[in-house]
Amino acid sequence: MLLSARKLCRSFGENQVLFNVDLDLQTGEVHALLGENGAGKSTLVKILAGYLRPTSGEVLVEGSQRHYRSSGEAEADGVVMIHQELALAEQLSVEENIFLGRELRRGLFLDRRAMRERSRAALAELETHVDPSARVKDLSTSDQQMVEIAKAITRDVRVLIMDEPTATLTENEVSVLFALIDRLRQRGVAILYISHKLREIEQIADHVTVLRDGHLVDSGPMAGRSKEELARLMVGREITEMYPPRTRLPDDAPVVLEVRHMVVPGAVKHASFTLRRGEVMGFGGIVGAGRTALIEAVLGLRRKSAGQVLRNGQPVVMRHLRDAVHQRIAYLTEDRKGKGLVLNMDLRSNVTLLNLRAHCHPLIDRRREEQAFQQAVERFDIRLRTAARTVAQLSGGNQQKLLLAKVMSIDPEIVIINEPTRGIDVGTKHQIYHFIRELTDSGCSVILISSEMGELIGLSHRVAVMCAGVLTGVLEGEQINEEEIMQYASGIKGVGGDEQRHG
Amino acid sequence: MSSVMANNKTTNKAANKMITQKGFAIDLKTWGPFVALVALGLLGVLINPAFLGLDNLSNMLTRSAFIGIIAIGATFVITAGGLDLSVGAMAAFIAGVMIILMNSLVEQFGAGWTTILLGIGASLLLGICAGFINGIVTTKGKIEAFIVTLGTMGIYRSLVTYLSDGGTLTLDWAVRDIYRPVYYGSFLGITIPVWVFLAVAVIGYILLNYTRFGRYCFAIGSNEKVAEYSAIHVDRVKTLTYMLQGVCVALATIIYVPRLGSASGATGVLWELEAIAAVIIGGTMLKGGHGRIWGTVVGAIMLTMIGNILNLTDAISNYLNGTVQGIIIIVAVYLQRASWRKTGP
Numbered sequence: 040m041l042l043s044a045r046k047l048c049r050s051f052g053e054n055q056v057l058f059n060v061d062l063d064l065q066t067g068e069v070h071a072l073l074g075e076n077g078a079g080k081s082t083l084v085k086i087l088a089g090y091l092r093p094t095s096g097e098v099l100v101e102g103s104q105r106h107y108r109s110s111g112e113a114e115a116d117g118v119v120m121i122h123q124e125l126a127l128a129e130q131l132s133v134e135e136n137i138f139l140g141r142e143l144r145r146g147l148f149l150d151r152r153a154m155r156e157r158s159r160a161a162l163a164e165l166e167t168h169v170d171p172s173a174r175v176k177d178l179s180t181s182d183q184q185m186v187e188i189a190k191a192i193t194r195d196v197r198v199l200i201m202d203e204p205t206a207t208l209t210e211n212e213v214s215v216l217f218a219l220i221d222r223l224r225q226r227g228v229a230i231l232y233i234s235h236k237l238r239e240i241e242q243i244a245d246h247v248t249v250l251r252d253g254h255l256v257d258s259g260p261m262a263g264r265s266k267e268e269l270a271r272l273m274v275g276r277e278i279t280e281m282y283p284p285r286t287r288l289p290d291d292a293p294v295v296l297e298v299r300h301m302v303v304p305g306a307v308k309h310a311s312f313t314l315r316r317g318e319v320m321g322f323g324g325i326v327g328a329g330r331t332a333l334i335e336a337v338l339g340l341r342r343k344s345a346g347q348v349l350r351n352g353q354p355v356v357m358r359h360l361r362d363a364v365h366q367r368i369a370y371l372t373e374d375r376k377g378k379g380l381v382l383n384m385d386l387r388s389n390v391t392l393l394n395l396r397a398h399c400h401p402l403i404d405r406r407r408e409e410q411a412f413q414q415a416v417e418r419f420d421i422r423l424r425t426a427a428r429t430v431a432q433l434s435g436g437n438q439q440k441l442l443l444a445k446v447m448s449i450d451p452e453i454v455i456i457n458e459p460t461r462g463i464d465v466g467t468k469h470q471i472y473h474f475i476r477e478l479t480d481s482g483c484s485v486i487l488i489s490s491e492m493g494e495l496i497g498l499s500h501r502v503a504v505m506c507a508g509v510l511t512g513v514l515e516g517e518q519i520n521e522e523e524i525m526q527y528a529s530g531i532k533g534v535g536g537d538e539q540r541h542g
Numbered sequence: 543m544s545s546v547m548a549n550n551k552t553t554n555k556a557a558n559k560m561i562t563q564k565g566f567a568i569d570l571k572t573w574g575p576f577v578a579l580v581a582l583g584l585l586g587v588l589i590n591p592a593f594l595g596l597d598n599l600s601n602m603l604t605r606s607a608f609i610g611i612i613a614i615g616a617t618f619v620i621t622a623g624g625l626d627l628s629v630g631a632m633a634a635f636i637a638g639v640m641i642i643l644m645n646s647l648v649e650q651f652g653a654g655w656t657t658i659l660l661g662i663g664a665s666l667l668l669g670i671c672a673g674f675i676n677g678i679v680t681t682k683g684k685i686e687a688f689i690v691t692l693g694t695m696g697i698y699r700s701l702v703t704y705l706s707d708g709g710t711l712t713l714d715w716a717v718r719d720i721y722r723p724v725y726y727g728s729f730l731g732i733t734i735p736v737w738v739f740l741a742v743a744v745i746g747y748i749l750l751n752y753t754r755f756g757r758y759c760f761a762i763g764s765n766e767k768v769a770e771y772s773a774i775h776v777d778r779v780k781t782l783t784y785m786l787q788g789v790c791v792a793l794a795t796i797i798y799v800p801r802l803g804s805a806s807g808a809t810g811v812l813w814e815l816e817a818i819a820a821v822i823i824g825g826t827m828l829k830g831g832h833g834r835i836w837g838t839v840v841g842a843i844m845l846t847m848i849g850n851i852l853n854l855t856d857a858i859s860n861y862l863n864g865t866v867q868g869i870i871i872i873v874a875v876y877l878q879r880a881s882w883r884k885t886g887p
Contacts, residue, residue: 150808151721234694234861251639340771359773360771360772361773361774361775362771362774370771372771374767377765377767377768378767378768378770378771379768380768380773381760381761381762381768381831382768383762383764383831383832384760384761384764384831388757388760388761392757392761392771392772392774393772395754395757395758396754399753399754401753402748402752402753403751403752403753403754403757405752445772538771
């Protein structure tokens with residue numbers, strides 16, 4: 040056995056994320072690691088690659104125990120991890136990246152020729168056309184991945200860990216990657232492959248291990264296991280009482296928003312959907328499937344190359360978010376700190392920033408602004424510590440409520456919420472779910488983009504699922520369950536072509 | 543909170559009071575420039591009692607008006623995360639065009655206020671256009687403001703040298719006599735440039751703190767993405783800050799031209815750096831997101847005051863003016879950062 044894990048446990052504070060997980064990797068096999076977001080996959084591989092230390096349990100390489108204190112020590116053993124977000128120095132050349140931090144030298148000076156030769160040899164072995172002297176910035180994502188892999192090969196890799204390598208690749212690039220994985224397998228490299236995409240795993244995996252909530256639920260050869268079975272194993276838990284019952288929709292609820300044939304360059308190939316008054320429309324799919332790009336293109340935050348938006352049946356043009364605000368559409372971004380709130384600004388100004396007009400006659404009326412802020416604090420139950428003056432000093436949950444207060448300040452009829460519960464505590468989650476129910480009760484419509492299955496199933500009237508830039512299907516009623524969503528999200532069901540023919 | 547107060551080196555009681563009342567520390571960050579101004583003033587009096595003379599103070603404020611007015615414009619640009627290096631060259635260029643225009647208008651309208659008002663109008667128009675160009679190239683061309691304005695700085699500087707044919711452009715003597723009071727005259731015992739400075743400062747204060755435009759400047763300077771996701775027309779607001787800067791430069795030029803009645807390639811040299819220095823001394827952050835008009839006003843006055851004090855003493859050579867200014871700028875920013883570190887997140 041090349042690399043093994045025995046009874047690995049890991050906790051972050053009081054929160055245990057891995058429970059007695061075993062894993063065995065053999066030379067020359069592709070081992071798929073499956074699980075939902077938060078199942079503990081990343082934690083597990085980070086321990087194997089030396090980025091994290093286990094709370095208890097052992098890591099063995101060829102039967103002897105290892106206590107990695109850094110990723111460098113794991114790499115010395117030939118265990119290399121390629122990150123989800125590629126970690127290359129963009130302005131440096133390919134060869135400089137391949138030897139970054141372990142440059143070959145001749146005396147005091149760099150041995151550029153030797154580095155170029157070895158880079159070229161490694162790239163040739165991967166059968167890629169990447170030029171060693173090209174700047175990484177100018178390469179496509181798949182070529183950048185090749186560079187990462189070349190980097191691993193020059194380190195005499197024996198175990199290659201790939202965390203969602205296809206998340207940002209096109210179909211063509213994926214097949215190139217798979218051919219490469221195949222060659223690596225023939226060289227005797229063991230590959231630990233993390234992915235949500237069951238179709239891919241069926242294609243390349245020899246062995247599969249499924250994690251759920253930090254526990255190992257299944258492990259064995261891929262042969263004899265079906266995708267459907269694996270999808271069920273990945274999610275297989277019941278939704279708890281976390282979610283309030285849905286608002287009852289009248290049969291004649293009018294369509295308030297319709298999106299037709301939306302195309303966003305580089306992100307969305309085809310998507311059409313409708314939204315009715317009082318409805319919660321969930322958007323499922325894995326990260327990078329194009330959900331955020333689709334919604335942002337609808338709102339005028341991104342350029343679209345084709346598509347039409349109808350509001351209450353009338354075609355509307357939204358080129359800037361301000362146009363969307365005029366259409367009474369509010370958008371809650373998934374990136375609270377990067378796009379949602381001004382961290383070093385006071386709380387009041389943050390809440391009124393989107394609808395500052397309402398407080399201008401024509402000068403800003405600070406007293407009214409303060410009143411509006413106080414009302415928002417009450418309505419959204421924002422808990423202010425006396426010392427908190429800027430957003431950065433608030434907790435994640437309170438930041439999210441502040442952001443909610445900000446977007447609700449325009450009194451919207453349609454609220455688009457992107458990952459509303461990312462990084463917040465259970466109590467606040469609960470509050471946000473009930474807030475969504477209140478919204479739909481009062482006649483608002485909600486679009487809910489979420490990577491948490493439970494949320495989608497617990498709150499949505501319908502769920503649209505996207506896979507690789509295509510809206511593969513809209514699920515209703517009994518169809519809304521985790522396995523079904525997972526199948527559409529991984530492209531097993533509802534292939535984009537069908538949608539396009541009918542649409 | 544008590545530790546912040548204990549660490550607070552400023553003796554200003556008002557500052558401490560603000561901390562306890564409002565529950566947050568604003569200490570040096572807010573009051574620093576004012577404290578420094580008072581300290582510098584006291585130093586001036588100690589060195590030479592003539593410092594407090596009415597003539598001297600009036601002269602000093604009048605001189606600080608040019609940089610002060612330009613710096614108020616720069617406060618907006620910098621608060622919104624931009625930078626304008628072209629203001630000094632722009633001032634020289636506007637002055638040159640204004641003089642040429644007025645000289646040529648004398649034939650048609652004679653040496654009178656019509657000619658001067660047309661010159662003033664042209665100056666404002668030029669300022670707005672120049673600012674618009676800086677703004678549009680920065681935002682639509684997605685080029686760093688530093689580079690764009692470095693480029694326009696070179697352009698304006700060489701254009702004025704070209705217009706003056708390497709020499710000096712001189713305003714018609716008859717026009718100059720009429721125009722003179724705009725710099726040398728006074729109203730209620732205060733010179734006209736100081737009135738203009740004050741007016742620009744008050745308008746700037748209201749714009750920055752009590753209008754959407756001002757609030758948007760803060761938001762954009764703090765985080766452009768957040769501003770975009772707050773339905774703010776980021777490019778439009780940023781371009782407007784450069785246009786406002788252009789207007790301020792034009793105003794400064796309008797009161798500068800009657801002072802000497804001439805313009806050359808050496809007019810307004812290094813004004814951009816003095817303006818930026820005034821803004822930074824005043825507590826505005828160079829990386830944007832935080833701007834203060836009164837701080838800028840104080841900063842501009844301080845810069846002039848340093849030169850003035852050196853004039854009144856023999857202890858330090860006048861030639862060391864730049865050295866003292868440089869030290870004061872660095873110390874001012876150091877003190878602000880130090881207080882920021884204690885109170886910041």
